[in-house]
Amino acid sequence: MANNPVEDRLRALTTLQVLDSKLDDIHRLRGSLPEEVSDLEDDLEGLVTRHDRIEEEIKEFKAEITLRKSKIEEFTGQIKKYEEQQMQVKNNREFEALRKEIEYANLEILTSEKKIRQHNDQIEQKQELMEETKSRVDAKRHELEEKKKELEVIIEETKVEEARILELIKGAETKVESRFLSGYRKVRQNMRNGLAVVTTDRNACGGCFSIIPPQVHIELNQRSRLITCENCGRILVDESFFEEVIEAVSA
Numbered sequence: 001m002a003n004n005p006v007e008d009r010l011r012a013l014t015t016l017q018v019l020d021s022k023l024d025d026i027h028r029l030r031g032s033l034p035e036e037v038s039d040l041e042d043d044l045e046g047l048v049t050r051h052d053r054i055e056e057e058i059k060e061f062k063a064e065i066t067l068r069k070s071k072i073e074e075f076t077g078q079i080k081k082y083e084e085q086q087m088q089v090k091n092n093r094e095f096e097a098l099r100k101e102i103e104y105a106n107l108e109i110l111t112s113e114k115k116i117r118q119h120n121d122q123i124e125q126k127q128e129l130m131e132e133t134k135s136r137v138d139a140k141r142h143e144l145e146e147k148k149k150e151l152e153v154i155i156e157e158t159k160v161e162e163a164r165i166l167e168l169i170k171g172a173e174t175k176v177e178s179r180f181l182s183g184y185r186k187v188r189q190n191m192r193n194g195l196a197v198v199t200t201d202r203n204a205c206g207g208c209f210s211i212i213p214p215q216v217h218i219e220l221n222q223r224s225r226l227i228t229c230e231n232c233g234r235i236l237v238d239e240s241f242f243e244e245v246i247e248a249v250s251a
């Protein structure tokens with residue numbers, strides 16, 4: 001096989017493509033798992049925050065109840081004192097003044113008792129909500145752990161192969177001149193399937209399926225120059241060449 005510089009370049013680029021595609025396959029195997037894991041982590045954080053906020057609200061209601069209870073105690077004590085004083089008053093005016101104080105204290109006690117009932121109702125509602133949130137937190141945490149495990153297994157299974165391919169890619173890159181390498185990378189980046197080197201498929205570009213003129217097809221087989229698809233910019237190689245490279249890479 002006559003080795004010309006164009007063919008060497010094509011071989012290096014095609015080798016790179018075959019290796020990059022293998023790496024893509026590994027990443028595809030991991031699929032959306034990494035993203036799912038990070039989404040679940042966000043969800044979990046949000047739920048935990050909600051749970052803690054409800055807990056905080058319950059604490060505030062409880063503190064308010066404690067305050068109200070001490071107020072009731074205070075007013076009850078006052079009432080007792082006023083009643084004792086009433087026994088010792090010298091005139092009606094004094095008795096009446098104390099009676100008003102007692103009335104006021106009783107009203108305060110009633111208000112506080114009403115507030116305590118309200119807060120207890122609120123606490124009950126919040127507690128229900130908190131428990132519901134807690135079970136959602138638990139479910140989410142469980143889901144996250146399962147996903148993480150799944151991802152870890154896949155990463156573990158593919159780690160060695162990934163490292164091997166990355167090493168091969170590094171080696172293959174050194175065989176491509178930098179301007180061709182950056183051109184290849186740029187095209188690859190722009191393609192959803194990551195293919196920057198494609199074979200021709202029945203006189204059409206294997207990447208975008210636009211027609212390749214017969215003359216270009218002849219040149220492709222001659223490998224006399226690096227030919228890119230005019231429509232999509234991918235590097236074109238003939239199928240037997242591509243197969244040859246795949247075999248060489250697998251060997």
Ligand SMILES: [Zn+2]
Nearest residue numbers: 205208229232
């Ligand atoms: Zn094309």
